[in-house]
Amino acid sequence: MESRNGSQVLQEALNEDITSFFRSAPPLKDDHNVSRKVHDFIEQNSSSSGNGKSRRIVCVTSGGTTVPLEQRCVRYIDNFSSGHRGAASTEYFIKAGYAVVFLHRRGTCQPYCRSLPEDSFLECLELTRDSSVQVRKTHSKAVESAVRDHHSAVEDGLLLKLPFTTIFEYLQNLQLVALSMKNLGSCGMFYLAAAVSDFYVPWESMTEHKIQSASGPLDMRLSQVPKMLSVLRNDWAPMAFCISFKLETDSNILLKKADMALRKYKMNAVIANELLTRKEEVTVITTGERITVRKNKNLGDDDVEKPLINLLVEEHSAYIKEADTPKTT
């Protein structure tokens, strides 16, 4: 029997962390119902061929996760994310012929709703003289296209929206979706745009009641969330086309960290974005290539997601083609 090498030992330690994370997580509410919805959505789309091929399916994750600091949760740590990137990308994936599982933080930006005002309901609607509700003229175009495009995506069975709030709900849902997508092989894609917490308080070691404030400063120790990208890549959906994101505020370390993530988690691409410029440009990092994608108004881009998704769809096509080609040795 060979002795275990360093990488095996690391892998085992990670597996232990992951097992312990899921074991300690509070059970997902409505587990069964979500599981059935996901299964049906993937089943339907992977068999609805048309051209003899099954439809490609992408799981887009979007928005930040929360980390409760108390079991009966009053306080939590949150990651900033409007969900704009995930919502915009979902629209372009559907336009490109994909079906999308939109795994999003409750209350963040929804696909087709990006151009609505913040307080959309009250801003966009008004009462007529006979007391019926109508859309204000100034917002009619935005409201019409939001309602039309959103409803048609849902009714055509191309958009499944799954909400989460905590890091526990996010990872449990991601696991559920990934395991359901395993059979899609290279036709499945993960586009992991959610801002996932790096630190958490294990559920079991969490205080039950609200932390009391009377006794001076608060010292907290947070554990690292185990790196789920590894287990997604290795176990949950090993053949899928996987794209993760790296957000930094310091441009000096951004590309280096994105490169590291690409190798460490065997991603197909890592999207590097800096907090201040992320709406204008991102860099797509693949093995051996760095392509900077910019919003180009002259080419009619309303946002950076349009050229980004075009590029990724091409890369995914190449990946599927390669996976389908019988290997000659």
Next chain:
Amino acid sequence: MESRNGSQVLQEALNEDITSFFRSAPPLKDDHNVSRKVHDFIEQNSSSSGNGKSRRIVCVTSGGTTVPLEQRCVRYIDNFSSGHRGAASTEYFIKAGYAVVFLHRRGTCQPYCRSLPEDSFLECLELTRDSSVQVRKTHSKAVESAVRDHHSAVEDGLLLKLPFTTIFEYLQNLQLVALSMKNLGSCGMFYLAAAVSDFYVPWESMTEHKIQSASGPLDMRLSQVPKMLSVLRNDWAPMAFCISFKLETDSNILLKKADMALRKYKMNAVIANELLTRKEEVTVITTGERITVRKNKNLGDDDVEKPLINLLVEEHSAYIKEADTPKTT
């Protein structure tokens, strides 16, 4: 010269904390505009007598505050609060003849919108065959009353909505509103339903860039937010009728802590509520009295806020009457 007593020393220490909190806070955006809006709103309502008396004005605070952990903020600590209590109470205060400054966390529940579904815009609207947008029949009553009541409150000049996100924005706005309300004397009310962070990271000692996750568990030390109730009561609006809230998850300590808050901050009332039962009942604690207010469906209460605001309006009337009565010694 007399030597300073213990309470003076404590007060000076608190004042120093408060000065240092405001000095270190990032400047409020659009400061001037907010300040003008608040000034005009209060001016208009306090002079719009009708019956020779000025209208009562209440500042309702609502929703949780965030505490940034980084200056270019990716992560923050948040306090759970849907904003339901503040939104509901605002409706009842307006019904009772008050003008309301609704100082609320961005994205939380808005007055008159409580019965709308979560994803209200897309749930409530649909396209007709000729591609115009209409309200779904199932939601028409809720949408109509939301739009009607909200617009009329705003158009009648009885509702001013001010949003905040961080603890810094919240306290800066509260100070601004309170100083503007000072001249109202006993006709002004503060109904402090917002879930305010007890702990924060002083802006100056905050890391500029995103905290790196590579190096094991994260240890954090958070400072206590100075108790602004004292300064609100003593300096900003000393004659106002002040109501604060105490939320606990542990019913064993709730009433005791509410009593302490009443005395310590010289509130006129403290509303004690427990996380699990807060939508059904609360206890109103005043000097010498504890009144439990319950939602009573037999009396036509849709919520606990209806009887609660009725009670508080009565208490406020008694307070104004007492303040107006010349003291005989």
